[in-house]
Amino acid sequence: MSEKITVAEALVRCLEAEGIKKIFGYPGAAICPFYDKLVGSKIQHILVRHEANAGHAASGTARITGKPAVCVATSGPGATNLITAIATAYMDSIPVVIITGQVSSEQIGRDVFQEADITGAAQPFVKHSYLIKDANLVPEIVKKAFYIAGSGRPGPVLIDVPYDVQLQTIDFEYPESVELCSYKPKYEGNKLQIKRVAEAIKEAKKPLICAGGGLFSAKAGEIMRKIAETANIPVICTMMGISIIPTDHPLFMGMIGMHGRIAPNKAISECDLLILLGARVGDRAVTAIKNREDLKVIHIDIDPAEIGKNLPVSIPVVGDLRTVLTQLSEIIGTQENADWVKYLHELKNNDKRQNFISDESTNGVNPAVFIEKLNKLLPDECVISADVGQNQIWTANSIRLRGANSPSEENVSVGGRFITSGGMGTMGYSVPAAIGAKSARPEAEVIAICGDGSFQMQSMELATMVQHDINVKIIIMTNNRLGMVREVQTNNYENRLTAVFLDGSPDFIKLAEAYGIKGGYVNDEAEADTALENMLKSDKPYILQVKVDENERSIL
C-alpha cells in the first residue's frame, strides 16, 4: 500500500525501513526539509562538530555492525567537508550511505549560494552516487544505495537530494528488494579453483595465510580460523586485518609490512605458499614478496580487480570469502607443517624488539609497555580505534585482543575489535570512528588511541561525546611532535626537523575539563596502572594524556 508523503519524509521512512537507529550529521538550509521530518522519528540524530566526523562516525558504526551506516550533511561546504571521510571509507571498503542536501533543481549549474557538484567531486571515492532528479524514484534509489553499499565489495554510496525534490510529494512505498541488471556480485567461488587451492595447501611445506580487512566485511573470521587450525597454517595480517583472529592465537604471527614485526615479515619472505584473503596487498605491505618468483600465491577476494593488481597470482578465486572458505573447509584435510609453525613461533617469542625501546634514554612512557599495561586491564568486549602515525603502529603491534572476532550472522561484532584508517591513513579518524563504534556497541569498552597531532584534528568531537553521552575513552600519545613525520625526517632527511613541532598545543586534560570531561596524566610508567584503572572505571568519557619521548621510533 502506498501513501502520499514528501520526499523528505520518505527519506526518513526509508532509513527506518533499513533498520537505521542512529545517524550522524550536521544540518544546513538545503537539507532542512529532511531534518524537519526527523522530528518524531525513532531515528536518533547525533550532531557531530564537523561533517568529516559524521562520515567517520558512520564508518565506525558500519565496521561494527557490518551493515551500511548513514551520515547526512547540507549542500556546498557541508558536502565538501565530507569528502575526506568518503575517501577514507572508500579506501577501506566500508559501507556508508551519505545523504547530502543540494540546491534546488532549477538552480543547479548556476553557481548559486552553497552549490557544489558533490556527485562530481566525490566521484573517485564512491562506489556509486545519485543526484536525484525524479522525486518518484527516491524509494528505489535509497534501496539501491543500501544494497550497493553493503553488498559485494562494500563501499560508500552518495545520494544528493535537491531542496525542491525534498519538498515534493510522492506515492511512497519502500521496495522489498531491487534488481540491478548491471550489478550482480559473485558470491560462490569456482569449484575447480577451490579444488586447486586445497591441493596447493596439501603440497605446501610452508603455507601462510595473510588476512586482510575483507574478512571482516565477509564475516569470515571464524571460518578462516577453522581452516588455519585444520591445516595448521600460520596466520599473519595486514593493518586492516588486525583482530580477525585473537592476537594470542597460537597460529597468529603478527602484522606484516614496513611497520610490522620480524616474525610476520620473515614468514612472508620464506613461505612457499601465500594465501591472501581479502587483502588488497597494498604497496606498504608487500615489499618483501615482490621479487619472489618461486612463490605460489592464492588470492581470494570478492573484487576481481584486486586480484593480480599488485602481485602476480597463481590461483585466483573470485567470491565472497565466507562462502568460498566454507566451500574450501569441506574439502581441506589436516596437515602437519609443525616445523614451520614452530620456527615462526620461536621468531615471534625471541623478538627482542618487541618493546620498541628507543636508543635514547626514554623520557616518558614507553608506548609498547603502556599498551601492554592496557592489555592486562582491557575487557574482552572492546573496540580499539587507532589513529594514524606512530601511535597507530605502536598500537597495531602491541595491542592484544582476546576473543577477537568478526561480526557474526546478526551483524554484531563480538570480542575485541581493532579499527583504523588503513588505506587512506586519515588523521583525525580515531575519535569519530570510536564514537560510531560505541553508538553501535554500547556494551563494549571503546577506546581511541591517537597522537597529540591527530587529536587536535578531532578534539571538537569531545562536545559530541558529552552532548550525546557517548562513553568513549581517549588515549593521547603526547610527544609534542608529528611523530611519524619527525621519524621520516630523522631517517631520510638527515634529521632536519621542520614543521613537526607541536608547541602551542594545550594541556589536553585542561581542555577536556572545559568540556566537563575527566582525565589524567601519565608522565612515567609507574603512573600508568592507576591511570588506566581510573579510565576504565569511569562510565563517562575519559582522557589520558600519555607522555612519550619525542625520539621514540616506530620503524626499527
Add this chain to the structure above:
Amino acid sequence: MKHTISILVENNAGVLARISGLFARRGYNIHSLAVGVTDNEKISRITIVAEGSDYTLEQIEKQLNKLIDVIKVRSLSADKLLARELVLVKVACKPVQRTELIDIAEIMAAKISDVSPDSMTLELSGNQNVLTTFEELLSPYEIIEIVRTGTVALQKGSSGIRV
C-alpha cells in the same frame, strides 16, 4: 598497444563522466571515444580505443566492470575487428578545382555532402587507414576544417555483444 573496448552501459545521467573519469584517474590514455544508444533505448554502447599494455587493458576492463552502470565490457580482438570512423572535410575550392576534388572523392568512395561557391565538404567513412589516406590526398588543398568521429567497432562473424 592499441585496444578497442566495447562497453554496454545503462543510459543514466553521468555515466560518461564516470567512465572517462576512471580512465583519467588511473592514467589510461583514451585515443578515441564514441557513444550512441543501442536498439534498447535504455542502453548505450560506448567504443573506446585506448593505449596500454596487456596488464593495463586487464585493469581497465576490471575497473570498468566495477562501475555500477556498466553492464558489459569486451575487448575486441584485433584480427576480427570491424572498425569504422567518419570524417567530414571542408576544403576551400574555387569552381575550377571542383573536378579534381570530385575525382578524389570518386577514387576514395567519399560523398560530397555540401558545396558552396568557394568550398566543398567531403564525407567518408572507413577504417583508420582509409581515412588517413583520404586526408593525405586532400592535404595539398586548403582545409578549412576537419572533423572526425571516434571509432565504432564490432567483431566480425555471427556472435554479438548484447545484454
